[in-house]
Amino acid sequence: MALNYHLQIVNLLAALLLLISFAMLSQRRVAGLVTLFAWQGAALALSTAIVAWSTGQHHLYYSAALTLGLKVIAMPWYFYRLIRKLNVNRVVEPMINIPTTMLIGIVLVIFAFNLALPISQMSGTVMRSTLGIALACVLLALLMMITRTKAIPQVIGFLAMENGLFFAATSATYGMPLVVELGVALDVLVGVFVLGIFIFQIRETFDSLDLKHMEKLKEK
Amino acid sequence: MVTGILLQIVQTLIAILLAPLLMGWVNQCRAWLQGRTAPPLTQPYRTLRKLFHKDAVIAGNASPLFRFAPYVIFSCMVLAAGLVPTIANDLPFSPAADVIALVGILALARVFLALAAMDIGTSFGTLGARREMLVSFLAEPALLMVFFTASLISQSTELPHIVETLAQKEFAIYPSLAFAAVAFWMISVAENARIPVDNPTTHLELTMIHEAMVLEYSARHLALIEWAVALKLFTYSVLGIALFLPWGIAPRGDVAALPLALAAMVAKLAAGGAALSFMETISAKVRLFRAPEFLGTAFLLAVLGMLTHFLLEV
Numbered sequence: 382m383a384l385n386y387h388l389q390i391v392n393l394l395a396a397l398l399l400l401i402s403f404a405m406l407s408q409r410r411v412a413g414l415v416t417l418f419a420w421q422g423a424a425l426a427l428s429t430a431i432v433a434w435s436t437g438q439h440h441l442y443y444s445a446a447l448t449l450g451l452k453v454i455a456m457p458w459y460f461y462r463l464i465r466k467l468n469v470n471r472v473v474e475p476m477i478n479i480p481t482t483m484l485i486g487i488v489l490v491i492f493a494f495n496l497a498l499p500i501s502q503m504s505g506t507v508m509r510s511t512l513g514i515a516l517a518c519v520l521l522a523l524l525m526m527i528t529r530t531k532a533i534p535q536v537i538g539f540l541a542m543e544n545g546l547f548f549a550a551t552s553a554t555y556g557m558p559l560v561v562e563l564g565v566a567l568d569v570l571v572g573v574f575v576l577g578i579f580i581f582q583i584r585e586t587f588d589s590l591d592l593k594h595m596e597k598l599k600e601k
Numbered sequence: 602m603v604t605g606i607l608l609q610i611v612q613t614l615i616a617i618l619l620a621p622l623l624m625g626w627v628n629q630c631r632a633w634l635q636g637r638t639a640p641p642l643t644q645p646y647r648t649l650r651k652l653f654h655k656d657a658v659i660a661g662n663a664s665p666l667f668r669f670a671p672y673v674i675f676s677c678m679v680l681a682a683g684l685v686p687t688i689a690n691d692l693p694f695s696p697a698a699d700v701i702a703l704v705g706i707l708a709l710a711r712v713f714l715a716l717a718a719m720d721i722g723t724s725f726g727t728l729g730a731r732r733e734m735l736v737s738f739l740a741e742p743a744l745l746m747v748f749f750t751a752s753l754i755s756q757s758t759e760l761p762h763i764v765e766t767l768a769q770k771e772f773a774i775y776p777s778l779a780f781a782a783v784a785f786w787m788i789s790v791a792e793n794a795r796i797p798v799d800n801p802t803t804h805l806e807l808t809m810i811h812e813a814m815v816l817e818y819s820a821r822h823l824a825l826i827e828w829a830v831a832l833k834l835f836t837y838s839v840l841g842i843a844l845f846l847p848w849g850i851a852p853r854g855d856v857a858a859l860p861l862a863l864a865a866m867v868a869k870l871a872a873g874g875a876a877l878s879f880m881e882t883i884s885a886k887v888r889l890f891r892a893p894e895f896l897g898t899a900f901l902l903a904v905l906g907m908l909t910h911f912l913l914e915v
Contacts, residue, residue: 389774392913396776399905400783407898480897487901494912513912 387435394428395511398548399490402521405541406486407479409472411533415460418537422452425544429551440559441551447566448547456540456573460533463577469590475528482528486521493517500553511552518545532580532590536573543569602693604856609683609692615863616682620835621645621828623874630878645831652824660721660817670717671818671825677710678832684760687839688862690768691761691853699758700748703840704741707792710829711737718814725806729813732889736798736810739896740788746903747788750781751844753910760843761853768847776913780906782845787899789837791892793830796881798892808886835870842869 401421408414426448433441464470475482497513519542526538543565550557557565580590587594625642632639641647659667684698684706698706715733718726752758754775755766767778791798794811803809815826843850849865851858887895 386774393774393776393779396779396909396913399909400780400902403898403901403905407894480894483897483901487904490905490908494908510913514909 385435387431391428391431391435392511394424394431395514395548395552397424398428398518398544399514399521402518402541402545403483403486405537406482406521406525406528409474409479410470411464411473411531412461412470414534414537415457415464418460418541419453419457421541421544422448422457425548426453428548429556432551432555436555438555440562441556443559444547444551444556444562447562451566451570452540452544455570459573459577460537463533463580467580467584467590469531469533473529473531473534476530477528482524486524489520489524490517493520509552512549515545515549515552518542518548521545530591530593532576532583532592535592536576536580540569540573605693608689608856608859609694612687612689612692613679613683616687616832616835616839617679617828619870620682620831621649623835623838623870624831626871627834627874627878630875631881634878634882645827649824649828652819652827653821655820657820657822659819659822662722663817664720666713667717667720667817668822670713670720671822671829673713674710675825675829675832677706677713678829678836681706681710682832682836682839685836685839686760686764686843686847686850688859688866689851689853689855690764695761696759700752700760700763701745701758703760704744704748707833707836708737708741710833714814714826718817721817723817725813725816728806729810729816732810733814735889736791736892736896739893739900740791743784743896743900743903744788744792746900746907747781747785747844750777750903750906750910753907754778754914764843764847764850765852767844768850769852775910777906777910778845780902780909782841784899784902784906785841785844787895787902789841790877790880791896791899793834793837795877797884797887798895800886808889810889838870838873839866841873842866 398421401417401424405414405417405421408417426445429441429445429448433439433445477485493516494513497516501509501512522538522542522545525541526535529535529538547556547565556562583592583595584590622642622645625640625645628644629639629642681703683694684703686692686695711733715730718730718733720726748758751763751767754777755763757763757766790796794801799810800808801811804812806813811830815823818826846869849862849869851862
């Protein structure tokens, strides 16, 4: 293994991202989920900053700062407030029990690693081997969205998916152009606020945040 | 060669003699963290002395297996402790068994403990034995996966090789080992009957696992089992140190490095024991039916470690 130390640290952070994704899958409490999401954002921001420093790609510093500000500070703070207001921090059992979810998760990881292998061989960046992990994070977040029935965990799953995509972009092509990234960040921020309002509306209408109730909205 | 054999004997003796001290340290830290007055550090030794001086009481329908099981368990643990590089690496005894055989030795001790627990025929013993088997059959594959991750990095299942690769070659960060370390921590907690899987201080029939198995033992038999339990904790601790924090273990034939190695080992064990008691204090014991989930997570982490090894480190 002849990689530089900063690249080894990036690899370690990538592994940490994957670990946090699994921890999110196994987390039953909503507040714990938000904390894990904040940690995932922190790992992402740190790895992006290290990549920026080691490759001299200055626009990645802005991406890292944006990630830190939005996903580590602003959104977790908003979610904590939402949880306090709605008083929903209870233990919630997912639709599929957690050991089974974990096993599905491992299958997804193997799938993602195999899928990413040929793509990463084409890519020319220094951290191309982490592409598989980024893809695995996306799939795991998707799995979390599928297995949860409550509104807030689904929103967090969506944001975790965005984290994974961001990491994939960084590892495959040193990130997207700054304009695109700014746009995505703004979209995500607005999305979260809209979903926050939406969550209030769902509770107003159904007296619950369980999205299963929305099936009643079907036309007969 | 003579130095090697001497060192081997000294290392095994250190393990046997220091094991109750580690147990006492963990208990002391835990008492401090929970705001109780701590028992003295030497409390496990006093308990052992007291137990050795008592007369053994054995149930009328006990078979010979019940009598000799404590000796088997204790010698298995001594054997396991002797195999792990604690202060010196590559001792003459270590080629006798690799990590897979080490798992086998630990399993042998567990089988005898479970058999002895079922031997008397009380309901508690049987209950404890079944629970122990439930926990261990989930923990064992996870432990093997942890060892495989370390073996994949060092291309060998022999502990001296693993320690040599990690400690004495060029330093490198292995993300797979981070996964394996978390998994190993969870497995050690389960195997050593600590919170959150089992509570070593309880005698409540609904929750106890390990204590239920040794309820029928008294005097010298109980002393040997308690000592074996301390040795097991010690073995798992030095195993964790050898796999994940091996810096400081003296290389082969380097006698001058031994005092430093001993100091490093004591410091690491003290830190590890404090960490264990801290984790025990902040976590609640889970229901028995959650234990499979806990150990399933450990297994999953170990498998993830192997997968990341193939992705990032080859």
